[in-house]
Amino acid sequence: MPESGINGIRPTIRMVAAEAGVSTATVSYVLSGRRGDGGPGVSDVTARKVKDAAVRLGYQPNQAARAIRTGRTNTVILSLTMLSDPWSLAVVEAVQLAARPLGITPLILGDADWAKVLQSHTADAVFVDAASEKDWETLATLAARGHKLVVFDESLEPVGFDVIRSGSRPGCDLAVRHLLRGHRKVACLTAVGPGGFAASQRYRAYTENLEAAGVAVNPEYVAGFERGTAGAYAAATQLLSLPEPPTAIYATSDYAAVSAINAAQRLGFTVGGDIDIIGVGNTVEGEQMSPSLSSVGPVDFFDKVARLLLERAMGPDAGVDRPRVLDFPWQLFVRESAPLRGPGTMN
Amino acid sequence: MPESGINGIRPTIRMVAAEAGVSTATVSYVLSGRRGDGGPGVSDVTARKVKDAAVRLGYQPNQAARAIRTGRTNTVILSLTMLSDPWSLAVVEAVQLAARPLGITPLILGDADWAKVLQSHTADAVFVDAASEKDWETLATLAARGHKLVVFDESLEPVGFDVIRSGSRPGCDLAVRHLLRGHRKVACLTAVGPGGFAASQRYRAYTENLEAAGVAVNPEYVAGFERGTAGAYAAATQLLSLPEPPTAIYATSDYAAVSAINAAQRLGFTVGGDIDIIGVGNTVEGEQMSPSLSSVGPVDFFDKVARLLLERAMGPDAGVDRPRVLDFPWQLFVRESAPLRGPGTMN
């Protein structure tokens, strides 16, 4: 007999049945609120007895046992690689808000090993950010196994799982062109992953729009950084300390832009005056800071993500029949850090 | 038959047994690596057959079913109220690092409803931050039910669960006294909870040490704020915009201190020169920023927390027999934002 401690301590449905003087079936029907619907009716008197007994013993159904029968865990998993990113926190918040009234608990998986965890652990639906091409097969396999996945990726093709695309590329175009209206000395501040940043769509929006506008890309104005906020701050400082500093900075994420604003202010620049800074993602943090951050981002993104995830979680247990692709139109949010400028205002 | 989809799709131990031509018991022994130890011996040939079959079918044991028998989920839960706080992220990181080699998955609970979730969901151990007096009974009940809890709280008494105390008070004393060596115009920047901040030990370290040093507490120098980083930034800005601004700021958390540094720099102050700023918590973020943040904090905190949590998770299933109290000595970390000063340097 394993864990006699728990056994001796945690009340089971059988104990409740004994305490109430009824069968376990009756207890199950009463406590899962399913009497009348499909199952047999239970008199109010009996229901009372059962509920009282349950309270007296402090009974709570064992979710693991329930899951084995029903296939539901009342749980969704959020696999988030950059927990510190405001973007991740926004996802968490939106999902929590939507999940609570449904009795569903969002659990966050902090590292990126969703592939391993999902092999054995089970949730009613799973949100995966930062998937990439190479994960395609893994995702397809998991989906075929009955996992309901909602994957955030710009280019993945859905196969038994849903894909959410932020459509960031046109949005980034908006951001760069916004700066190009009034500037020619436009710098780019971007995070470098393991594979460099040349391939990133967010970076290419920079080079391609500059070229399209007849502005040569100055290598000195391209600042890649690693290691989060600190790195972004350092890279921005370096940009602004150039003999001929840029008059505008296109940051490929809001958090990089925030760091750039801090760096600029520290160096005595007036953001939105001497220097314009724009971000990507349109996070609340950027919106609330001072000066408020101009940015581009999808509209109503997080709520819709949460809605889709929970719809899947509550939906039929059979695999996702018609996988969906959610594509978000991006919009330019002009705020203080990079106001609207006429052509030739600065250069 | 519920969820025929999953049933039809996800291979079970019985399918593996059939495929390998052995019994489910044998499969179980082989795949859980328990042959020889307690379980019966299984020949290498059979073991091979089983493993091959498992791979062929892509079998993965169902954790829910396993949990129902063994009482273990190979999971720990981290209940963290302030997900955006660097402190929380440090906890996550330390636990992830320690858990991975043990085959344990840390799951993060983002909102504060651990009480509800733990009623039904089960984990091998649970870390709870931001508990308070009023949670004492809930915690004790959960512990009595067999939950293994590690609770972070300054004053809670352990009853069947472990308590981690950061012993922040003496640390805060160090911080305030550090500033008082060279300053008399010392301000306090602190978050206000629902119950105000007067009761907070971190705040009282401010008032009491000022009084002890014969410095009157100037109400104008006490800045409470709400709503995270943005609020801290605003409150710090207000402090520094006073007709007679303070020459030093004691922030009751590192993230407030970071905001204060940003605000000060924006206003043209030289941090560590015109104005000294010290934080509480000694986070990596503060250490890595520029100027580096002076702070006070416990030594080796996160690793030890992770160690205790996982020790409990791996430990016997019977409730925690001898609950432990982990008390961390705090230390002063003098860095650039508030260097060591002799008496009377500034006032």
Add this chain to the structure above:
DNA sequence: CTGTTAGCGCGTTCAT
């Protein structure tokens, strides 16, 4: 209409 019996669905584990 009310309640129970019996058996399901897992992986684990003890006798055989």
Add this chain to the structure above:
DNA sequence: ATGAACGCGCTAACAG
């Protein structure tokens, strides 16, 4: 190396 029981909660089918 195995059959069968076990732990849990759920639920179809049956009995009163």
